[in-house]
Amino acid sequence: MLIRIGFDIELQVTAPTALIHMLQVHPSRARDLQGGENLVLSSSLHTDHYLDGFGNRCARVRIPPGVESVRLRNQALVYDTGQPDPVDFGARQHATADLPVETLPFLLPSRYCEVDSELLQFAWDSFSHAAPGWPRVQAICDFVHRHLRFDYGNARPTRTALEGFREGTGVCRDFTHLAITLCRAMNVPARYVTGYLGDIGVPPAPYPMDFSAWFEVYLGERWHTFDARHNTPRIGRIVIARGRDAADVPITMVFGANTLKRFEVTTEEALG
Structure with missing residues (x-):
């Protein structure tokens, strides 16, 4: 299966500044790109490319005086198996004490995942009776899926896992933060993932396409994909970046006043 991905994002700025973006496919999927990506900036702006501490592809765009907006566009074809997320109940x-040391940061509290809060005791009260491993993580996903109501109208970029738990609403990042926090509270390493997830094999969602968030947990000597928002295996996830939570993987970050003028995302099966 080939999946067509892309975006068209425009930001208006008021002064010289810099823009950091994480908008390219993660190196782990680089071999699946058919002919590479076609990332285009509206102006010929100097860009520094680098890998961050989590292995994500990042770029810094230098915005000089006189530039009032920056438009970023990309399109690519990505090969995908067309299979849903793997499931391993065992x-x-x-x-x-036996976890690989590189997984340990994903047990700790982070900006949006307050493991050291009332959620710690709640997790042990609620999930300690579930069998350790896959069944326990699935029980956490089932709870988060039921507890939070998906609502774009109530999206808020500063909402933490604890606030989402108390408010009972959010978008995909809030589902992900709460599930990650509960997993970490139960000593299961969990990391945040952002990327493309189209409506492939499911009815189209009744709202504009966006980037998506899900998470991965370390069980059975490898990382596994879970998604508390949809709570079912899905087809066509394409990872952009991984981190402790959304603070580590901002799609764009401008170091100064800015206004989002355009935001369009494409991810769909390429037919014909």
């Missing part, structure tokens, strides 16, 4: 939970 994936076991590791004792914390």
Whole structure:
């Protein structure tokens, strides 16, 4: 299967500044790109490309005096197996002392995932009776999927896992933050993922296409995909970036006043 991905994003700025973006496909999917990506800036602006501490592809765009807006466009074809997310009901939970050291940061509290809050006791009260490993993580996803009501109208970029838990509403990042926090509270390493997820094999969603958020947990000596928002295996996830939470993987970050003028995302099966 080939999946067509892309975006068209425009930001208006008022002064010289810099823009950091994470908008390219993650290196782990680079070999699936058919002919590479076609990232285009509206102006010939100097760009520094680099990998961050999590292995994500990042870029800094230098915006000089006289430039009032920056428009970023991209399009690509990505090969995908067309299979839903793998399921491994037997994936076991590791004792914390036996976890690979590189997974340990994904047990700790982070900007949007307050493991050291009332959610710690709630997690043990609610999920300690579930079998460790895959069944326990699935029980957490089932709870988050039921507890939060998806509502674009109530989206807020500063909402934390604890606030989402108390408010009972949010968007995909809020589902993801709450599920990650509960997993970490139960000593399961969990990391945040942002990327493309189109309506492939499911009815089209009744709202504009956007980037999506889901998470991965470390069980049975590997990372596994979970999605508390949809709570069912999906086809066609294309990772852009991974981190501790959304603070580590901003799609764009401008160091100064700016206004979002355009935001369009495409991810769909390429037919014909």
